[in-house]
Amino acid sequence: MDGDRKSEGSGRRARGELESGVLAALYGADQPRTARQVRDELPGDLAYTTVLTILSRLYDKGMLVRHRAGRGYAYAPARDEATHTAERMRSLLEHGADREAVLTRFVSELSEEDEQLLQRLLSGHDGPHPAGRADEGP
Incomplete structure (x- = not known):
């Protein structure tokens, strides 16, 4: 064993x-x-x-x-939980053979809310949005 x-x-x-x-x-x-x-x-x-x-x-x-x-x-x-989790995610991604496939699968399995949050974060708009919609402007 x-x-x-x-x-x-x-x-x-x-x-x-x-x-x-x-x-x-x-x-x-x-x-x-x-x-x-x-x-x-x-x-x-x-x-x-x-x-x-x-x-x-x-x-x-x-x-x-x-x-x-x-x-x-x-x-x-030594670090907060979010930092620790992000470091683990980055490490897993770096050790994967096909980075694009891993990211594609990850994004495809996100909930709609998490996908909208990720889109907001990537576009640099990390604050709350009216009615919770990521596609609306300030």
Whole structure:
């Protein structure tokens, strides 16, 4: 079995899934969180040391900052969630073999509202529009 994949019925989670859960817990927090606080916000019965390992890996990758909190650390995201997600999207796009095909598929699967928002952003009109329509002028 691949150690980074969850096998049916094994209860193990992929490392990426754990990292995503830890990041989500930190993005949802209004202040830095200790490993114990993060563990308490995650589903399941994760070991404290597992959460601490994930936090350390994310810190080593530059995705988290940490501050002394007693004998340990409290962690917070280094960047806001929107910046993190945009960086991941850009990285995926850069590693794709056919950039045009990826962008075409991405746009074709957007909701009408998201497509209008994207059109507004690309045209440089990022403010609200009357009646929510992107094709209307100021």
